Amino acid sequence: MTGPSAPTLTLDPILTLDKVSKTFGNGPGAVRAARSISFSLHAGRALAVVGESGSGKTTCARIAMREYEPSEGRLLYKGRPVDAAGAREIADYRRSVQMIFQDPFASLNPAHTIAYHLKRPLMLHRPDIKGAAVAEEIKALLRQVKLDPDIVAPKYPHELSGGQRQRVNIARALAAKPEVIVADEPTSMLDVSVRLGVLNLLSEMKREMNLGLLYITHDIATARYVAEDIAVMYAGQIVEWGNTGKVIDNPAHPYTKLLLSAVPDPDIRFDDPNAHVSSAHADETRRRSAADQATIREVEPDHFVRAA
């Protein structure tokens, strides 16, 4: 973050979105999917971007992936604007920032084996690995994501479960030796009992390989579980951000409070009148939170909130 919003981090960020906006369409029907978004990803740290569908969180991920060109603002890679980079630097960026998609069924080619899926990024991004070393590296990658290479490598995607496929996707991302992993709802299409395993694996990779992790999710409870830092998005804006524990335990923005009040919690019964989430209040909060949140306030060290 820039200016008064800068979190107290001493490390140099790998990737920074600096006041990035993205507008789709034009005229009165234009959608401002991202509005002056700023955040940084650091080695060995996870940032969770949390929001409901349509809040702009996937737009942020796509801008970080260079799938979308920002309408305004800059994308910085190790402090240098990416749009000013030459072809070699862009190739380096493509290698360095890898993505894990939401749908483990659609993101693998049904006509190719798992080994093939892992061979491609090795050929493309790590030409130094040749011959028999390729097969060895494929095995090592599969072992890293806790799959048995002898069983899994010759298989086709349809022979694997959703959780196994998502592990293959993680292995494929790791094959490029990335510095940043962008994971867009990586577990929302998985069965509940395998979700945690995939999150644990992502976290472990982050720690062991010192990766920066951008974790996009609608589930604030898993955000707390995985990420050191959190940014809460609504209507294209980051309304509150900072240390995950501080934001969740001491929310300052009305939208964050609304979101937290609605998270499923077995300790609160719907019949409890104190736990009632009023629709009128929810509508009002949404209406107010959609307005430009221009001012930034520091709630406490490493915890910031925006207001209209």
Next chain:
Amino acid sequence: MTAPLLSVKNLTIDYIGETNDFRAVDNVSFDVAPGEVFGLAGESGCGKSTIAFAISRLHKPPALIRKHSAILLDGRNVLDLDQKDLADFRWREVAMVFQSAMNSLNPVLRIEQQFYDVLRTHKRITRAQARDRTAEMLRLVDISPDRMRDYPHQFSGGMRQRIVIAICLALDPRLIVMDEPTTALDVVVQREILQRINELRRKLGFAVLFITHDLGLMVQFCDRIGIMLGGKLVEQGTADAIYRTPEHDYTKKLWASFPSLHGGVLR
């Protein structure tokens, strides 16, 4: 417990295959009391949706309900109904809300017409009466009645889901089967809808069979819960018991799969 409204007894359903059959539901029995919210929790493939479909007799081949299975609604076996009885039974006795129910509205018909179709099919009713009933039902789910002339695309996903629920309630069914009714929605919208259903069941007295994989949500909403694994009902009890004193290893494992807002963290 009072006499159950719904009583599922020894329900066994196979999906018939060319070489072998797959047992999707294996000897499942449970009761739902009038006005009660009963939850069925489990992961994909555990058979919970197959049960939901069987209750409305919406299952199709290759699904086959085995002999000695019974689904009793007020003592009457749903599995014995003929086509005419079945038409009377659906919507009037048991209504169903599907996971992507908001996409089940016909995009080229006004909301009013979609209410009329359901009301007209199951009841002798005039246009004017249907319109009054539509207004009443929309008000119940916090949607302004003057929007009944609008088309589905003019509503948000949460509003469309509420409209489907309103259509389900229009014929005063005694049981509503909800199969993952809010999984496609945001948590705040999910909460608003389920809270409203909870209020309505207190007011109107219908029972709910609520199916989801989200145990936390289930405990908030349900009176009693059954846990399914591989077609079997492995545990059932009050919501409080399932939450505080789960017996079965799988129930404990499911609970451990949900990071809580106040629980442990990885880092």
